Amino acid sequence: MPCRGSIPLVAININMRYFFVLLFALMLGSCDSAPKKGADGYRFGEKQYERNEVQVKIVTYKSQADYNKVLNRLKLPKTTAAFSTLSPPYDICTIHMIDPSIKYEPEFVGHEFLHCVYGQWHTDNKSIS
Ligand SMILES: [Zn+2]
Numbered sequence: 001m002p003c004r005g006s007i008p009l010v011a012i013n014i015n016m017r018y019f020f021v022l023l024f025a026l027m028l029g030s031c032d033s034a035p036k037k038g039a040d041g042y043r044f045g046e047k048q049y050e051r052n053e054v055q056v057k058i059v060t061y062k063s064q065a066d067y068n069k070v071l072n073r074l075k076l077p078k079t080t081a082a083f084s085t086l087s088p089p090y091d092i093c094t095i096h097m098i099d100p101s102i103k104y105e106p107e108f109v110g111h112e113f114l115h116c117v118y119g120q121w122h123t124d125n126k127s128i129s
Contacts, residue, residue, distance in 0.1 A: 039107035040081075048119025049090060056116055057094040067098050081108035084115045 035043045061067035071080055082097040082105065093116030097109055114121060 038111070040111040042111065042122050044114075045122045047121055051090065051117050054090070054116045055092045056113070057092065059094060059096045060099040061097070062099055063102065064098060067096075070096065081105050082112050084112040086115065086119065090119060 037043050061070065068078065071078060071083075074083075076083060082095065084093055084095045086093050095109060095112045095116070097105075097112070100106075100109075
């Protein structure tokens with residue numbers, strides 16, 4: 001015959017099991033300390049340098065076809081959404097992009113702007129940007 005005190009003990013044991021499962025799940029979630037990917041699909045890596053002032057030039061293309069011709073000439077992948085060019089001493093940066101009234105992709109323009117400020121901050125591709 002069960003006594004009145006046994007029911008709460010069973011309830012506590014079930015709750016403790018859920019507590020440890022929840023605690024374990026939280027511990028797994030907190031182990032992921034890698035920076036999150038941005039809307040451009042990249043994680044911010046290591047700065048090549050850091051500039052507080054940089055002259056940014058913008059080259060816009062009036063069509064995807066015009067932009068693709070430049071990608072082909074520079075031997076860049078056709079999937080390149082925007083690119084930037086830098087040359088030492090890295091105080092002038094030129095961002096190439098399709099006119100935003102034709103193709104609006106601010107996440108890639110922002111990506112390129114970070115190249116102007118930090119140089120090559122990601123090493124997971126071989127682009128010139
Ligand atoms: Zn890049």
